[in-house]
Amino acid sequence: MSVHFENIAFRYPAGGAGVEDIDLSIGDGELLAVIGPSGSGKTTLLRLLAGFLIPDRGRILIDGRDVARVPVKERGLGVVFQAYALFPHMTAADNVAYPLKLRGVGRGARAAKAAEALAKVGLDGFGVRLPASLSGGQQQRVALARALVFDPRALLLDEPLSALDAGLRAGMRDEILRVQRAAGIATLFVTHDQEEALSMADRVAVLKDGRLLQVDTPRALYERPASxxxxxxxxxxxxxxxxxxGADLVTTPIGRLTTATVGHAPGAAVTVLVRPEDVVAAPAPDAPNLIAGRIVADRFLGSLRRLDLSVAGGLVMVETRRRDAVEAIAIPPEAIRLLPGGR
Known part of the structure; x- marks a missing residue:
């Protein structure tokens, strides 16, 4: 099963942000995460696929069929919301079985399928419990089982981990990914948490102001951003x-840096990107791109320190495991990425 957004546009009647000219695909069995600032159109995109919104323009194809104006109940999609929306008066098993009841499945078959779905998410034996007696993580698993119990054509996850505390999130990421892989189902995962997106997704799409900026693998997106x-x-x-x-030379506010400039003519305006973890703290005196500086902010984060180093011409963010004083940094030439100039 595959999903394709083809030239999709939508604007809210009151003039709020929507999405514009979105072309985006989700392959069979792929988990695609969508990230972006607040108001970028992440949830709008999910709601368009779910059928809660109808696009102003474009097509939404599921296995080649345009479902842009097909009712929600006929799309066959499983959805897990930010608020799990479990029925408080129903047991976990009855919550999971509810989509099957709506589809006319008999009581015995419903019970068997619900028990199977709960077992798949690690809740075997929890079917008789009410939502109020379950932890947040367990409620999230019930919602996930309910979304998968009727063998949906695709799975839509709308910030499913945001209601959990930090201690539960890492484990639930692994659980969602395990269940999604076992189901082999195309999945759209909307999240504001970049760590979730980068650690779980096959590909990540970045939206801003309703437009798609880039879609790529997590590593490529981080190491080779397009803008x-x-x-x-x-x-x-x-x-x-x-x-x-000049050849292999870029002038910046913090000084002249040596790096490969292939593909950029002399005089070209560029944006210089250096990730903080690639900056070398307290380097050897003969290191290339050596810059003296002074620490103006020092944040201890357990396994590493995140420093702001004041240098001539500006600040350099540094992430390091060193615990001693840092009075200079070096930027390895191979750690520098040159992006198109401007914003």
Missing amino acids: HAVAGFVGHANLWPGTVT
């Missing part, structure tokens, strides 16, 4: 305006 906007949104980044001033 200043993507680089600045995904992860932490040092971003400086620069000018190519």
Whole structure:
């Protein structure tokens, strides 16, 4: 089963942000995460696929069939919402079986399928319990089982982990991914948490102001962002305006940096990207791109420190495991990425 958004556009009647000219596919068995700032159109995209909204323009294809104006109940999609929306008066098993009841499945078959679905999400034996007696993580699993019990054509996850505390999220990421892989189902996962997206998704789509900026694998998106906007949104980044001033030389506000400039003519305006973890703290005196500085912010994060180093011309963000003083940094030439100039 595959999903394809083809030139999709939607604007809310009151003039709120929607989406514009979205072309995006989800392959069979693929988990596609969608991230972006608030108001970027993430949830709008999910609601368009679910059928809660009708696009102003374009097609939404599921296995080649345009469902843009097909009613919600006829799309056959499983949805897990940010609020799990479990019926408080129903047991976990009855909550899971509810979609089957709506489809006319007999009581015995419903009970068997619900028990099977609960077992798949690690809740074997929890079917008799009411939602109020379950933890947040267990409620999330019940919602996931309910979304999968009728063998949906695709799975839609709308920030499903946001209601959980940090201690539960990592485990639930693994659980969702395990269940999704076992089901082999195309999945659209909307999240504001970049770590969730990068750690779970086969590909990640970045939206801003209703437009698709880039879609790529998590590693490619982080290491080779297509623009200043993507680089600045995904992860932490040092971003400086620069000018190519010669072969393998770029001038920036923090100084002249040596790096490969292939593909950029002398005089070209570029954006210089350096990830904080690639900056070398307290380097050897002969290191390339050596810059003296002074720590102005020092954040201890357990396994690492995140520093702001004041240098001539600006600040450099540094992530390091060093515990001693840092009075200079070096930027390895191979750690520098040159992006198109401007924003």
